[in-house]
Amino acid sequence: GQQVMQIPQYQHVQEGEDFTTYCNSSTTLSNIQWYKQRPGGHPVFLIQLVKSGEVKKQKRLTFQFGEAKKNSSLHITATQTTDVGTYFCAGSLSNAGGTSYGKLTFGQGTILTVHP
């Protein structure tokens, strides 16, 4: 079955340092989504990437989708203490008609700790 792997599992940074998490799928994806889960909270949607090679930015966050649509990355520039949490990628497949299957397969997440 489809598997989504994320590295690293943990990342500890000093405030102001950059952070990157990587996501790899065993199968080609129709799209990939990123979620953030604060400690004790529930996953909250950050972004969806659909096109091969797509790059999207949200303030200090940069998201990339690989050319083969099997990998993705999230980069945070100049981390802040508010960035603390677990970042998950989640991929979905689509049928030949392009309709996205409902199921999202999540990676195991990268836990980000930011030291002030």
Add this chain to the structure above:
Amino acid sequence: DTGVSQDPRHKITKRGQNVTFRCDPISEHNRLYWYRQTLGQGPEFLTYFQNEAQLEKSRLLSDRFSAERPKGSFSTLEIQRTEQGDSAMYLCASSLISNTGELFFGEGSRLTVL
């Protein structure tokens, strides 16, 4: 509050008992999902509905798990004869087919099986 709501938020039960969780999605959302999350792991897909139809169920799910969405609105997830390995956070999420694909998660129902 117009978000996804789940009930109960916490459930402690003894092994062998049955438990039922309820999820009320965002009202106009036609897709509803159940995920399970254990400590240090990402959400694990259990099943999802499009309106009242259950379109996919994880092969990891044993026959002790059943989910319904009888009128295409709220959903229930029942676990029969609970085992200690069922202890987890059960997350419900909803979405619209036509939107960005974003899942809106509820706060979850935490199950502890003693």
